[in-house]
Amino acid sequence: METNLLKQLVMASGTSGDEQEIREILYKELVDQADEITFDGLGSFIARKGSRGPKVAIIAHMDEVGFMVKHISADGFILFETVGSWWNQNMLNHRVEIRTSIGKVVGIIGSIAPHALSEADKARPMEHDAMFIDIGADSAEMVREMGVAVGDLVCPEPNFTTLTPDRILGKALDNRAGCALVAELFKRCDNEEMTLYAVATVQEEVGLRGAQTSAEVIKPDIAIVIDTMVAGDTPGFDRTKFPLKLGGGAALALFDKRYIPHQKLKQSLVETANKMDEPLQFCTMKTGATDGGRYNVMGGGRPVVAFCLPTRYLHANASMISRTDYDSLATLLHHFLAEYGEEKHEAICKFI
Numbered sequence: 001m002e003t004n005l006l007k008q009l010v011m012a013s014g015t016s017g018d019e020q021e022i023r024e025i026l027y028k029e030l031v032d033q034a035d036e037i038t039f040d041g042l043g044s045f046i047a048r049k050g051s052r053g054p055k056v057a058i059i060a061h062m063d064e065v066g067f068m069v070k071h072i073s074a075d076g077f078i079l080f081e082t083v084g085s086w087w088n089q090n091m092l093n094h095r096v097e098i099r100t101s102i103g104k105v106v107g108i109i110g111s112i113a114p115h116a117l118s119e120a121d122k123a124r125p126m127e128h129d130a131m132f133i134d135i136g137a138d139s140a141e142m143v144r145e146m147g148v149a150v151g152d153l154v155c156p157e158p159n160f161t162t163l164t165p166d167r168i169l170g171k172a173l174d175n176r177a178g179c180a181l182v183a184e185l186f187k188r189c190d191n192e193e194m195t196l197y198a199v200a201t202v203q204e205e206v207g208l209r210g211a212q213t214s215a216e217v218i219k220p221d222i223a224i225v226i227d228t229m230v231a232g233d234t235p236g237f238d239r240t241k242f243p244l245k246l247g248g249g250a251a252l253a254l255f256d257k258r259y260i261p262h263q264k265l266k267q268s269l270v271e272t273a274n275k276m277d278e279p280l281q282f283c284t285m286k287t288g289a290t291d292g293g294r295y296n297v298m299g300g301g302r303p304v305v306a307f308c309l310p311t312r313y314l315h316a317n318a319s320m321i322s323r324t325d326y327d328s329l330a331t332l333l334h335h336f337l338a339e340y341g342e343e344k345h346e347a348i349c350k351f352i
Contacts, residue, residue, distance in 0.1 A: 001326050002184055003162070005029060009176035011158040013099050015066030016083050016206045018153040019043060022062040022176070026183060026200055033187050034198075040217045044210040045200040047186060053194040054345040056337065057220035058185055059211065059291050060178030060227065061204030064171070065315050067133075067154035069098065072144070076137035078107070079129075080154060084205035085288075088125050090316040095157035096133060100147035106157060107135035156317035166247060166323050173319045175204070177309055178226035181330055188334050193341035201291055208258070211294035221345060222265060222303045223295040224333065228321070229253065229283050229308035244310035246322040249279025250329035253306040256285040258293025262303035264348045269305060269336060278332045283308065303348055307333070 005025075012021035026045050031037060034047040045062065065084030072078055078098075093111040097104050110132050114122060133154070137143045160170040170176075179200050186198035197218055201210030215223070229251055232242025244251050252269070254261065273280045292306035307329055312320040 001323050001330070002180060005183060006168070006177060006180040007160045007170075009179050010160045010170040010172055013097060013104070013155050013158070014062055014064050014172065015068075015099075015153040015155045016063040016203045018099060019062050019202045022179065022200065026062070026179065029183050030186060030198060038217075040210065040213040042210050042213045043202045044214040046214060046218060047198040048195065049186065049189070050192060050195040052192065053342055054221040054340070055195045055197065055218065056340060057197040057199050057218055057223045057295070058182050058333070058337075059199040059201060059214070059223060059225045059295065060182045061175045061202070061210065061291055062179050062200040063202055063205050063210075064155055064174065064176070065205050066156070067096065069133075069148060069150050069152045069154065072140045072148070072150065073132075074140050076135075076139045076143050077110070078133040078135065078143065078148065080131070080133055082128060083153065085315055086128075087315070088128055088131075091128070091131060092126060094317045096154050097157050098133070098135070098148055098152050098154045100149065100152050102147040105135055105146055105148055107133045110134045159318055163320070167320055168323060169318050169320050171318055173311060173321050174228040174314050175226075177228060177321055177326060181226050181326060184330055185333055185337065189337045191338050191340065194337075196337065204291055208289060208291055208294045211291035212298055215295045215298035219299050220295075220302060222348070223292070225290050225292040225295065225304065225306040226329070227290045227306060227308050228311040228314060228319075229285060230314055231310035231312045233310075234312055244281050244283050246310050246312065246320065247324050248281050248310065250325050250332070251281040251283045251308045251310055253290060253292070253308050254282055254284050256289045256293060256306075257287070258289040259296055259304065259306060261292070261305040262296075262348070265303040265305050268344070268348060269332070272336050273332050276332060276335055278328050281310065
Protein backbone atom coordinates (compact mmCIF):
# COMPACT_ATOMS: atom_id res chain seq x y z
CA MET A 1 0.00 0.00 0.00
CA GLU A 2 1.22 3.47 -0.92
CA THR A 3 -0.06 5.06 2.27
CA ASN A 4 0.83 8.61 1.26
CA LEU A 5 -1.22 8.37 -1.94
CA LEU A 6 -4.19 6.93 -0.07
CA LYS A 7 -3.96 9.70 2.53
CA GLN A 8 -3.91 12.39 -0.17
CA LEU A 9 -7.03 10.93 -1.74
CA VAL A 10 -8.85 10.56 1.59
CA MET A 11 -8.05 14.09 2.71
CA ALA A 12 -9.41 15.58 -0.52
CA SER A 13 -13.02 16.68 -0.95
CA GLY A 14 -15.05 14.78 -3.52
CA THR A 15 -18.79 14.65 -2.97
CA SER A 16 -20.61 13.26 -6.02
CA GLY A 17 -20.54 15.88 -8.76
CA ASP A 18 -17.57 17.71 -7.22
CA GLU A 19 -14.63 15.35 -7.80
CA GLN A 20 -12.08 17.88 -9.12
CA GLU A 21 -9.58 17.48 -6.27
CA ILE A 22 -9.45 13.71 -6.83
CA ARG A 23 -8.95 14.16 -10.58
CA GLU A 24 -6.00 16.46 -9.93
CA ILE A 25 -4.31 14.04 -7.53
CA LEU A 26 -4.68 11.11 -9.91
CA TYR A 27 -3.48 13.18 -12.87
CA LYS A 28 -0.28 14.17 -11.05
CA GLU A 29 0.24 10.58 -9.90
CA LEU A 30 -0.17 8.95 -13.34
CA VAL A 31 0.67 11.57 -15.96
CA ASP A 32 4.24 10.28 -16.29
CA GLN A 33 3.08 6.64 -16.37
CA ALA A 34 0.35 6.92 -19.00
CA ASP A 35 0.48 7.08 -22.77
CA GLU A 36 -2.68 9.15 -22.65
CA ILE A 37 -5.00 10.70 -20.06
CA THR A 38 -8.51 11.71 -21.05
CA PHE A 39 -11.89 12.32 -19.41
CA ASP A 40 -15.42 11.36 -20.30
CA GLY A 41 -18.13 14.00 -20.61
CA LEU A 42 -18.98 13.83 -16.88
CA GLY A 43 -15.36 14.07 -15.77
CA SER A 44 -14.37 10.47 -15.09
CA PHE A 45 -10.59 10.06 -15.19
CA ILE A 46 -9.20 7.68 -17.85
CA ALA A 47 -5.49 6.81 -18.11
CA ARG A 48 -4.27 4.50 -20.88
CA LYS A 49 -1.08 2.44 -21.12
CA GLY A 50 -0.34 0.42 -24.28
CA SER A 51 -2.14 0.13 -27.61
CA ARG A 52 -2.31 -3.56 -28.52
CA GLY A 53 -4.10 -6.70 -27.42
CA PRO A 54 -7.32 -6.84 -25.37
CA LYS A 55 -8.46 -3.65 -23.68
CA VAL A 56 -8.57 -4.19 -19.92
CA ALA A 57 -10.12 -1.58 -17.63
CA ILE A 58 -9.58 -1.43 -13.86
CA ILE A 59 -12.16 0.85 -12.30
CA ALA A 60 -12.90 2.58 -9.00
CA HIS A 61 -15.26 5.43 -8.26
CA MET A 62 -13.76 8.64 -6.88
CA ASP A 63 -16.85 10.32 -5.43
CA GLU A 64 -18.01 10.09 -1.82
CA VAL A 65 -21.35 10.50 -0.09
CA GLY A 66 -21.94 13.98 1.24
CA PHE A 67 -24.42 16.83 1.30
CA MET A 68 -25.59 19.87 -0.65
CA VAL A 69 -26.60 23.29 0.66
CA LYS A 70 -30.30 23.77 -0.11
CA HIS A 71 -31.34 26.74 2.05
CA ILE A 72 -29.77 29.44 4.20
CA SER A 73 -31.98 30.69 7.03
CA ALA A 74 -32.26 34.33 8.05
CA ASP A 75 -30.33 33.62 11.25
CA GLY A 76 -27.42 31.96 9.44
CA PHE A 77 -28.11 28.24 9.65
CA ILE A 78 -27.73 26.00 6.60
CA LEU A 79 -30.26 23.33 5.62
CA PHE A 80 -28.96 20.57 3.39
CA GLU A 81 -29.82 17.61 1.21
CA THR A 82 -28.01 14.29 1.40
CA VAL A 83 -25.99 13.25 -1.66
CA GLY A 84 -25.87 9.47 -1.65
CA SER A 85 -27.11 7.12 1.04
CA TRP A 86 -26.86 8.17 4.73
CA TRP A 87 -28.24 6.87 8.00
CA ASN A 88 -29.48 9.82 10.08
CA GLN A 89 -27.77 8.62 13.23
CA ASN A 90 -24.39 8.86 11.47
CA MET A 91 -24.80 12.58 10.83
CA LEU A 92 -25.47 14.55 14.01
CA ASN A 93 -22.65 16.58 15.58
CA HIS A 94 -20.15 15.69 12.87
CA ARG A 95 -17.82 18.35 11.52
CA VAL A 96 -18.20 19.03 7.80
CA GLU A 97 -16.40 20.95 5.09
CA ILE A 98 -18.26 23.10 2.56
CA ARG A 99 -16.50 23.63 -0.77
CA THR A 100 -17.38 27.14 -1.93
CA SER A 101 -16.33 29.13 -4.98
CA ILE A 102 -13.71 30.96 -2.87
CA GLY A 103 -12.45 28.21 -0.58
CA LYS A 104 -13.52 25.77 2.12
CA VAL A 105 -15.67 26.54 5.14
CA VAL A 106 -15.79 24.27 8.18
CA GLY A 107 -19.04 23.72 10.06
CA ILE A 108 -20.86 21.21 12.22
CA ILE A 109 -24.17 19.41 11.84
CA GLY A 110 -25.94 20.79 14.90
CA SER A 111 -27.32 18.61 17.67
CA ILE A 112 -29.51 19.26 20.69
CA ALA A 113 -27.94 18.82 24.12
CA PRO A 114 -29.47 15.91 26.07
CA HIS A 115 -30.46 18.34 28.83
CA ALA A 116 -33.10 19.76 26.48
CA LEU A 117 -34.56 16.43 25.41
CA SER A 118 -37.27 14.32 26.99
CA GLU A 119 -36.67 10.59 27.35
CA ALA A 120 -39.01 10.02 24.41
CA ASP A 121 -37.03 12.49 22.30
CA LYS A 122 -33.77 10.75 23.16
CA ALA A 123 -35.16 7.43 21.92
CA ARG A 124 -36.43 8.91 18.66
CA PRO A 125 -33.93 9.41 15.77
CA MET A 126 -33.87 12.95 14.44
CA GLU A 127 -35.28 13.34 10.95
CA HIS A 128 -32.93 14.67 8.30
CA ASP A 129 -35.25 17.60 7.53
CA ALA A 130 -34.76 18.89 11.10
CA MET A 131 -30.96 18.97 10.80
CA PHE A 132 -28.82 21.97 9.94
CA ILE A 133 -25.19 22.99 9.51
CA ASP A 134 -23.77 25.68 11.78
CA ILE A 135 -20.73 27.61 10.48
CA GLY A 136 -20.77 30.19 13.26
CA ALA A 137 -22.65 32.81 11.24
CA ASP A 138 -25.32 35.05 12.75
CA SER A 139 -27.23 35.89 9.56
CA ALA A 140 -27.82 34.84 5.98
CA GLU A 141 -25.74 37.82 4.89
CA MET A 142 -22.80 36.61 6.97
CA VAL A 143 -23.10 33.12 5.45
CA ARG A 144 -22.94 34.66 1.98
CA GLU A 145 -19.95 36.79 2.98
CA MET A 146 -18.17 33.60 4.03
CA GLY A 147 -18.68 32.33 0.47
CA VAL A 148 -21.40 29.75 1.06
CA ALA A 149 -24.18 29.56 -1.52
CA VAL A 150 -27.14 27.31 -2.26
CA GLY A 151 -25.86 24.39 -4.33
CA ASP A 152 -22.44 24.18 -2.69
CA LEU A 153 -21.37 20.62 -1.96
CA VAL A 154 -20.37 19.41 1.49
CA CYS A 155 -18.40 16.42 2.77
CA PRO A 156 -17.38 15.18 6.22
CA GLU A 157 -14.29 16.96 7.53
CA PRO A 158 -11.24 15.06 6.20
CA ASN A 159 -9.55 12.63 8.57
CA PHE A 160 -6.98 9.85 8.17
CA THR A 161 -5.36 7.74 10.90
CA THR A 162 -3.26 4.58 10.98
CA LEU A 163 -4.68 2.85 14.04
CA THR A 164 -2.47 -0.25 13.99
CA PRO A 165 -0.01 -1.67 11.47
CA ASP A 166 -3.02 -3.29 9.77
CA ARG A 167 -6.01 -0.97 10.35
CA ILE A 168 -6.62 2.37 8.65
CA LEU A 169 -9.40 4.77 9.65
CA GLY A 170 -10.42 7.60 7.37
CA LYS A 171 -13.04 9.59 5.52
CA ALA A 172 -14.18 8.36 2.11
CA LEU A 173 -12.28 5.07 2.06
CA ASP A 174 -15.35 4.22 -0.04
CA ASN A 175 -13.88 4.49 -2.53
CA ARG A 176 -10.56 6.33 -2.32
CA ALA A 177 -9.03 3.01 -1.30
CA GLY A 178 -10.13 1.65 -4.67
CA CYS A 179 -8.72 4.70 -6.48
CA ALA A 180 -5.35 4.28 -4.76
CA LEU A 181 -5.27 0.59 -5.65
CA VAL A 182 -6.16 1.27 -9.29
CA ALA A 183 -3.35 3.84 -9.49
CA GLU A 184 -0.84 1.44 -7.91
CA LEU A 185 -1.77 -1.37 -10.30
CA PHE A 186 -1.50 0.95 -13.30
CA LYS A 187 2.01 2.02 -12.28
CA ARG A 188 3.19 -1.53 -11.55
CA CYS A 189 1.75 -3.23 -14.62
CA ASP A 190 4.17 -3.73 -17.52
CA ASN A 191 2.39 -6.04 -19.93
CA GLU A 192 2.75 -5.12 -23.59
CA GLU A 193 0.25 -7.81 -24.63
CA MET A 194 -2.75 -5.75 -23.53
CA THR A 195 -3.99 -2.17 -23.37
CA LEU A 196 -4.59 -1.15 -19.77
CA TYR A 197 -7.01 1.55 -18.65
CA ALA A 198 -7.08 3.00 -15.14
CA VAL A 199 -10.49 4.57 -14.59
CA ALA A 200 -11.77 6.69 -11.69
CA THR A 201 -15.47 7.29 -12.20
CA VAL A 202 -17.66 10.14 -11.00
CA GLN A 203 -21.13 10.07 -9.44
CA GLU A 204 -21.22 6.38 -8.53
CA GLU A 205 -23.00 7.12 -5.26
CA VAL A 206 -25.93 8.71 -7.08
CA GLY A 207 -26.54 6.08 -9.76
CA LEU A 208 -23.32 4.69 -11.33
CA ARG A 209 -23.34 7.58 -13.78
CA GLY A 210 -19.63 7.84 -14.48
CA ALA A 211 -19.44 4.09 -15.01
CA GLN A 212 -21.95 4.38 -17.82
CA THR A 213 -20.25 7.31 -19.55
CA SER A 214 -16.69 5.98 -19.18
CA ALA A 215 -17.70 2.52 -20.43
CA GLU A 216 -19.18 4.15 -23.53
CA VAL A 217 -15.95 6.07 -24.14
CA ILE A 218 -13.48 3.23 -23.55
CA LYS A 219 -15.45 0.21 -24.75
CA PRO A 220 -13.10 -2.18 -22.90
CA ASP A 221 -12.95 -5.89 -23.61
CA ILE A 222 -13.03 -6.81 -19.90
CA ALA A 223 -13.54 -4.76 -16.75
CA ILE A 224 -12.37 -5.27 -13.16
CA VAL A 225 -14.13 -3.06 -10.63
CA ILE A 226 -12.62 -2.29 -7.21
CA ASP A 227 -14.92 -0.98 -4.48
CA THR A 228 -15.76 -1.50 -0.81
CA MET A 229 -18.45 -3.54 0.93
CA VAL A 230 -19.89 -3.90 4.41
CA ALA A 231 -17.76 -5.83 6.91
CA GLY A 232 -20.01 -7.64 9.37
CA ASP A 233 -17.34 -8.36 11.98
CA THR A 234 -18.53 -5.91 14.65
CA PRO A 235 -21.26 -6.36 17.28
CA GLY A 236 -24.85 -6.34 16.01
CA PHE A 237 -24.44 -7.95 12.60
CA ASP A 238 -26.01 -11.11 11.25
CA ARG A 239 -22.87 -12.85 10.03
CA THR A 240 -24.87 -14.99 7.62
CA LYS A 241 -26.02 -11.89 5.76
CA PHE A 242 -22.79 -9.94 6.25
CA PRO A 243 -19.96 -12.50 6.31
CA LEU A 244 -17.01 -10.26 5.47
CA LYS A 245 -14.33 -9.53 8.04
CA LEU A 246 -11.32 -7.26 8.07
CA GLY A 247 -8.08 -9.14 7.54
CA GLY A 248 -9.75 -12.10 5.86
CA GLY A 249 -8.78 -11.09 2.33
CA ALA A 250 -10.49 -9.11 -0.38
CA ALA A 251 -14.08 -10.00 -1.29
CA LEU A 252 -15.24 -11.13 -4.69
CA ALA A 253 -18.78 -9.82 -5.24
CA LEU A 254 -21.06 -12.59 -6.45
CA PHE A 255 -24.19 -10.51 -6.85
CA ASP A 256 -25.58 -7.03 -6.43
CA LYS A 257 -28.84 -5.56 -7.67
CA ARG A 258 -27.29 -4.60 -11.03
CA TYR A 259 -24.46 -7.07 -11.51
CA ILE A 260 -23.53 -10.74 -11.62
CA PRO A 261 -19.89 -11.53 -12.43
CA HIS A 262 -18.89 -13.13 -15.71
CA GLN A 263 -18.42 -16.75 -14.68
CA LYS A 264 -15.26 -17.55 -16.67
CA LEU A 265 -13.56 -14.32 -15.63
CA LYS A 266 -14.54 -14.96 -12.02
CA GLN A 267 -13.22 -18.52 -12.16
CA SER A 268 -9.94 -17.41 -13.71
CA LEU A 269 -9.38 -14.94 -10.88
CA VAL A 270 -10.34 -17.49 -8.22
CA GLU A 271 -7.85 -19.94 -9.72
CA THR A 272 -5.17 -17.24 -9.71
CA ALA A 273 -5.87 -16.52 -6.05
CA ASN A 274 -5.67 -20.21 -5.17
CA LYS A 275 -2.42 -20.63 -7.08
CA MET A 276 -0.89 -17.65 -5.28
CA ASP A 277 -2.35 -18.63 -1.90
CA GLU A 278 -4.07 -15.26 -1.61
CA PRO A 279 -7.21 -15.38 0.58
CA LEU A 280 -10.57 -14.53 -0.92
CA GLN A 281 -13.92 -13.86 0.71
CA PHE A 282 -17.25 -13.87 -1.12
CA CYS A 283 -20.24 -11.60 -0.68
CA THR A 284 -23.58 -10.51 -2.09
CA MET A 285 -25.40 -7.17 -1.84
CA LYS A 286 -29.12 -6.81 -2.59
CA THR A 287 -29.53 -3.18 -1.52
CA GLY A 288 -26.74 -1.50 -3.47
CA ALA A 289 -24.60 -1.74 -6.58
CA THR A 290 -21.06 -1.22 -7.82
CA ASP A 291 -19.84 0.25 -11.09
CA GLY A 292 -19.90 -3.31 -12.40
CA GLY A 293 -23.63 -2.76 -12.86
CA ARG A 294 -22.95 -0.41 -15.77
CA TYR A 295 -19.75 -1.83 -17.23
CA ASN A 296 -21.49 -5.17 -17.69
CA VAL A 297 -24.21 -3.86 -20.01
CA MET A 298 -23.01 -0.75 -21.87
CA GLY A 299 -22.01 -1.04 -25.51
CA GLY A 300 -23.11 -4.63 -25.93
CA GLY A 301 -21.63 -5.86 -22.64
CA ARG A 302 -18.38 -7.50 -21.63
CA PRO A 303 -16.94 -9.81 -18.95
CA VAL A 304 -16.96 -7.93 -15.64
CA VAL A 305 -15.96 -8.86 -12.11
CA ALA A 306 -16.07 -6.71 -8.97
CA PHE A 307 -13.78 -6.97 -5.96
CA CYS A 308 -14.54 -5.21 -2.71
CA LEU A 309 -12.43 -4.35 0.32
CA PRO A 310 -14.28 -5.29 3.52
CA THR A 311 -15.03 -1.99 5.27
CA ARG A 312 -16.46 -1.07 8.64
CA TYR A 313 -18.69 2.00 9.11
CA LEU A 314 -19.51 2.71 5.47
CA HIS A 315 -21.24 5.96 4.50
CA ALA A 316 -20.26 7.80 7.67
CA ASN A 317 -17.67 10.42 8.58
CA ALA A 318 -14.96 7.74 8.87
CA SER A 319 -14.62 4.07 7.96
CA MET A 320 -12.03 1.35 8.48
CA ILE A 321 -10.15 -1.05 6.20
CA SER A 322 -7.37 -3.62 6.55
CA ARG A 323 -3.98 -3.07 4.94
CA THR A 324 -3.66 -6.85 4.64
CA ASP A 325 -6.81 -7.05 2.49
CA TYR A 326 -5.65 -4.16 0.33
CA ASP A 327 -2.17 -5.60 -0.27
CA SER A 328 -3.55 -9.08 -0.96
CA LEU A 329 -5.91 -7.75 -3.63
CA ALA A 330 -3.11 -5.67 -5.15
CA THR A 331 -0.90 -8.78 -5.39
CA LEU A 332 -3.68 -10.90 -6.91
CA LEU A 333 -4.68 -8.38 -9.56
CA HIS A 334 -1.10 -7.47 -10.43
CA HIS A 335 -0.34 -11.12 -11.13
CA PHE A 336 -3.53 -11.57 -13.17
CA LEU A 337 -2.83 -8.48 -15.26
CA ALA A 338 0.80 -9.44 -15.82
CA GLU A 339 -0.28 -12.72 -17.44
CA TYR A 340 -3.28 -11.45 -19.40
CA GLY A 341 -3.09 -11.65 -23.18
CA GLU A 342 -4.98 -12.60 -26.31
CA GLU A 343 -5.03 -16.35 -25.62
CA LYS A 344 -6.45 -15.99 -22.11
CA HIS A 345 -8.88 -13.35 -23.31
CA GLU A 346 -10.26 -15.57 -26.08
CA ALA A 347 -10.73 -18.44 -23.63
CA ILE A 348 -12.65 -16.24 -21.19
CA CYS A 349 -14.89 -14.64 -23.81
CA LYS A 350 -15.78 -17.78 -25.76
CA PHE A 351 -19.36 -18.88 -25.04
CA ILE A 352 -19.53 -21.96 -27.27
